[in-house]
Amino acid sequence: MNKKRVLWMAGFFVLLFVGFYFALGQIVPGFGKPVLPVLSYVPDFAFRNQEGKLITARDLAGKVYVAEYFFTTCKGICPKLNNNMKKLAADFAGEPGIRFCSYTVDPETDSVARMKWYADSLGADPNKWFFLTGSKDSLYHLARNGYLLDDPKNNAININEQFLHTQFLALVDKGGRVRKIYDGLKKDELDELEKDIATLLKEKAEVPRFANALFNNNPG
Numbered sequence: 001m002n003k004k005r006v007l008w009m010a011g012f013f014v015l016l017f018v019g020f021y022f023a024l025g026q027i028v029p030g031f032g033k034p035v036l037p038v039l040s041y042v043p044d045f046a047f048r049n050q051e052g053k054l055i056t057a058r059d060l061a062g063k064v065y066v067a068e069y070f071f072t073t074c075k076g077i078c079p080k081l082n083n084n085m086k087k088l089a090a091d092f093a094g095e096p097g098i099r100f101c102s103y104t105v106d107p108e109t110d111s112v113a114r115m116k117w118y119a120d121s122l123g124a125d126p127n128k129w130f131f132l133t134g135s136k137d138s139l140y141h142l143a144r145n146g147y148l149l150d151d152p153k154n155n156a157i158n159i160n161e162q163f164l165h166t167q168f169l170a171l172v173d174k175g176g177r178v179r180k181i182y183d184g185l186k187k188d189e190l191d192e193l194e195k196d197i198a199t200l201l202k203e204k205a206e207v208p209r210f211a212n213a214l215f216n217n218n219p220g
Contacts, residue, residue: 036199042176048132049112073106100124104139105140105163180193
């Protein structure tokens with residue numbers, strides 16, 4: 001077999017492999033693309049939404065959702081953050097598999113009635129965008145040990161002396177697992193978040209883990 005024929009055959013098989021790989025990428029969702037790692041498991045929780053309905057982690061099972069923390073009297077980053085959440089909600093308005101969770105960091109002020117007023121001011125769909133309030137220690141524990149939106153070391157501080165203020169968003173998959181954290185005020189990260197939501201919506205639903213709910217967030 002001469003050298004020219006060997007080179008031709010080698011080139012043919014390279015092209016065949018590339019074509020096969022490309023075809024798989026078109027047919028199999030996520031093939032050839034980096035998978036978002038699992039950062040933590042969201043423990044079970046129970047908070048009231050703006051309609052007074054009890055919302056738990058089980059109500060979000062099988063849904064992709066974005067979680068944030070804010071407070072209704074905030075004049076700084078919160079209005080900007082929630083306007084960005086509003087855009088996300090609008091962009092996925094026709095998608096039944098997406099939810100949004102906005103937790104208050106100031107439950108003493110942010111009652112169910114107050115959260116309803118705030119949610120209505122944003123035109124939030126109460127069936128898809130939950131504004132959640134409850135006990136401060138439970139809200140903060142979830143932010144740190146579930147969503148990874150604050151340093152868990154702050155749990156050692158007296159709860160009455162704590163005030164959580166963050167612009168970060170957590171993306172949670174259908175199995176209740178945090179897959180990525182984003183800066184909710186940066187356009188490039190919000191654009192990335194939209195793409196990642198679309199990716200997770202195509203993933204097969206996993207069975208959420210709620211055993212030892214308050215303490216087990218280790219993905220390993």
